[in-house]
Amino acid sequence: MFGISDLPKFFLAFFLVMPLISIIHEGGHVFFAWMMGGKNIKVSIGTGKPIINMGMLEVRQYYFWYGLCTFENLRKNRRWSNILIFGGGSLFNLLGVVAVMLLVEQEVIDTNMFTYQFTYFSLYYIFFAMLPMPYPDGNYSDGKIILDLLLGKTSVIKERIYRVHWHNENKEWQVLDHEQGFVQAFKDEQDACNKAKEIAKSYRPSKIVNIKDGEETEIHNYPRIPL
Known part of the structure; x- marks a missing residue:
């Protein structure tokens, strides 16, 4: 049962672990967008008005919720390149989970609340990113885009x-x-x-x-x- 003593764990997860996972996720999109020749790549972490701008990274007021990646002039704008870009976020999250598990297994780091929350919420992030569904604002999940592209429905990137x-x-x-x-x-x-x-x-x-x-x-x- 959730009690007062669990509040520090909640704040750790919500205000530190989740934004870190979001940055890793967007980093995956950025990596493959860059590989496909994307220019003017920008990453926004959070929502609300911008409070920090550092190169391609923009941190918004409510940094612990939402994130997106924008880019222009994609040189290789094909079906397979879009699959890599949209799948890149979850791939990087998965690699993060594997890295933490290997570090724990090799006793480089100890099992603690941070490693548990990082692993748990990374898998949570992957699940909802890859679940094929439309969003209320008209956007699609990464999984929805990828599934449509695999089925030959290129209208999602037309x-x-x-x-x-x-x-x-x-x-x-x-x-x-x-x-x-x-x-x-x-x-x-x-x-x-x-x-x-x-x-x-x-x-x-x-x-x-x-x-x-x-x-x-x-x-x-x-x-x-x-x-």
């Missing part, structure tokens, strides 16, 4: 395409949405590209292509965010 092209008659650069509907016109090509990036970033997964002389060239992509 990108909206935003286009930037030169309209010769009007002498302007036009931004078109994923249904090739007109969004906005600009005199400068870079301004048009910036506008397309602003829109595409809000609708992941998405990519931007530039149309010149009838040829489409990808200039940026925003893959789906692993949680």
Whole structure:
């Protein structure tokens, strides 16, 4: 039964062990995103307003809850590469569990409350990350993405395409949405590209292509965010 004497264990698990496990999980996503050529990789730990920014790491006010990894311009944006990226978080959690078990077995560290909680909550984290289910906000669990990809349902990573092209008659650069509907016109090509990036970033997964002389060239992509 949970009693007053168990409160320190609760605080240890909630405010130290769980955030550490979350960092390891996001580290797995980061590793494989980097391996697949992702750029501008960022990791957010927690939710609420940002309180610490250190390179790619952002710690938010409620650091003990939630986490996500964002990146851009994935060079190898294929089904297998996405499986590795979305599975990377749980893989790193599992490797953490194995490492702790080996260290305990070799008597490098002692069995204590921290090692017990780390192992227990890492497996808890893996279970819910890999359980194939949709979330209320419209996102999917890592397991749901992976299962759909294994079943050939690539719609989960199918990108909206935003286009930037030169309209010769009007002498302007036009931004078109994923249904090739007109969004906005600009005199400068870079301004048009910036506008397309602003829109595409809000609708992941998405990519931007530039149309010149009838040829489409990808200039940026925003893959789906692993949680």
